[in-house]
Amino acid sequence: MPIEIKPQTPANLDKQQENAWKKNISFFNSKKISFKDRIFLFQQIQLLLQTGTPLYAGLSALRKQIEKPAVKELLTDLVSTIDEGKSFSFALSKYPNIFTSTQINLISASEEGGFMAEVLQQILDMEERREKLRNTLISAVSYPCFLAFFSLAVVVFILTVVFPKFAALFAKIHDTLPITTKSLMWLSESLTNHWMMILGAVAGILLLISRWFASEVGKIVVDKFKLSFPVIKTVFTQVYLVQSLRVMSLSLGNGVSVMDTLADCKNTVQNKLYQNFLHDVELKVQEGSGMSSGFAQAEFVPPLVKQMITTGEETGNLPIVMEKIANHYEAELLKYLQTLSKLAEPIMLLLMGGLVGIIVSSLILPIFSLSRAVH
Known part of the structure; x- marks a missing residue:
């Protein structure tokens, strides 16, 4: 989905710098940069760094070959910011709606350690995995949704035409008609x-429902549903675990602080309950109990994950352990989604056939009865 650029002012700019900064980037407000644009930028920058090209020279050269105005303007501002003596991570932090806090913190850590090319490759791998998982989720629900809408269209066609x-x-022969035929006649009329x-009425109901979903109460109810309802719970628990553990593994493994890592995870996972869980983990870390204590209190976290987090913390291999857990649950989730998709297809076809069958039989049976009565 395209991401609208809404730059925010860094807190440590003085008034003069802030005004100049706003002037330089005011033209971004109406521009959009997509997920593919962001990935392309990281790929090109990573390639330039791998070949030994200095970052400033690489960004300047990249700006000249880019044709999309929004990307070119973004690169222009990044080059200008670096030219002022600011770091690359600082330049990226001006655009939180394009670059995530995880990416910015990782790049900041890599600037200090001198391994930005390696970190950019890790970011690209993480984004590729996330996009693959997202596409799998979409494909798992798209076909059942298509069948449901197709069934509804067929029913409306039969009833109205x-x-x-x-x-x-x-x-x-109204008095002798079956109850199903009478009901369908009333619905048709x-x-x-x-x-x-x-x-x-349908539009009004949909509007009310959408507003309720957008409200704080609606969001909390939906988030609880995702982590409590059978089948749905399995999917979303694993999705959130994979997303958060992969961010933790990558961030902690590259020297990002635990508190910054947990803050990044809360921005990554869009679920209030899971964010509350991460907040509890933050509190445990501040108390000196460690991350494993926070994980141990979460009901939706599988016991195996709790045990492995504890082991990783005790042995000092927490980033490696988290990566292994994320890889395991990602593979399990992909298999589970494929299974659900295969099961959903025959079930939806059966329901669609049954619904159409009831409607057609309600139409044909009275005609047969009338024909026998005439004979």
Whole structure:
């Protein structure tokens, strides 16, 4: 999804710097940079650094070959900021809607250690895995949703086009019609004669539902549902674990502080309950109990994960352990989603066939009954 650029002012700029900074980047407000643009930038910068090209010279050369205006303007500002003596991570931090706090903190740590090319490759690998998981989730639900909408379209077509042609015939034998046929006749008449009212009511209901989902109460209810409802719970628990543990592994392994790492994780996982869990882990770390104590209190974290986190903390191999856990649950999640997708297809086809069958039988059976009565 394209990301709208809304730069924020760094806290440590004085008033004169702030005004100049705002002037330099005011033209970004109407521009957009996509996920692919961001990945392309990281790929090109990583390649330049691997070949020994200085960062400033590499960004300047990259700016000349870019054609997309938004990306070119972004590179122009990055080059200008570095030319002022600021760090690359500082330049990126001016655009929190493009570059995540995880990416910025990792690049900041790599600048101090002199291993930015390696960190950029790790960031690219993480983004590639995340995109693959996202695409798998979308594909797992897209086909069942398509079948559901197709079934609804077929039902509406039968009720609004086919049923009205038999309305006069069924009116003569209304008392002898099955209850299903009577119900469908009433529904057909309502859809045909009052479709504008029904459409308005549906639109109003959808608007209210969307506003409720956007409210704080709605978000909390949905987040609880994701971590408590069977089947759904398995998917989202593993998604959140994979996302957060991979960020933790990468950040801690490259020297980012524990508190900054946990803050990055809260920005990565979009679930209030999981963010509260990460906040509890932060409190445990501040108390000196360690991350394993925070994980041990979470009900939705599998016991195996709790034990491995404890072991990793005791042995000093926490980043490696977290990476192994993330890889394991990512593989399990991909298999689980593939299984759900395969199961959903026949179930949806069966439901669709049953629904259409009921409607067609409600239409045909009265005609057969009338035919026998005539003979």
